[in-house]
Amino acid sequence: MSRRSTAAVTRSALGERGGLTALGLLLVLAGVAALVVGAGWLGTFRARRPLLDPIAVDWLAEHADLARAIALVLGLLALVLGLRWALLALRQEPRPDLVLDHTADSELTVTAGALADALRADAEAVPDVTRARARTVGSADAPAVRLSLWLRDGADVRAVWEELDRTVLGRARSSFGTPSLPTAVRLELETAERQRVR
Structure with missing residues (x-):
């Protein structure tokens, strides 16, 4: 499935995936570093040291106000990034929306x-389709x-698909002015109605 076709199937989550991948790699690297140090591969002295370096603890005690300010700024930054x-x-x-005409004097747009x-409406006009639901997604450029279609019991799915591709999607492609229109x-x-046995 091409990247463009995925817009028809599901909304793009590229930003969320990228952020989670970066965060996951950072946490994996921190875990590997802790494992290497804790296992003593960098020397037993480093493995026995406390988690916070005594020099860092002394510096934090001497510069408590600055450390609190830095922690507050980092916390607020994390909050803003998380909310965003x-x-x-x-x-x-x-x-x-479909922009049919955009000139200096006028604009014609179909919402x-x-x-x-x-x-x-076009999809519901296809034989054997009882009801339909449609949604346009993506961007104006792509x-x-x-489409969600409900078919009658015993419908010929191949015939429905051919009619759908020929009429409904053909009209949609010509309306959007594109030779291909990713569609899910x-x-x-x-199900057939149950008949009561008397």
């Missing part, structure tokens, strides 16, 4: 909601589509 990270992870996924409604399609088959 959480807000980025919780932000709403972008839904691109993401209108695009989703048009896709849903849009993608997510989720199909659900509805």
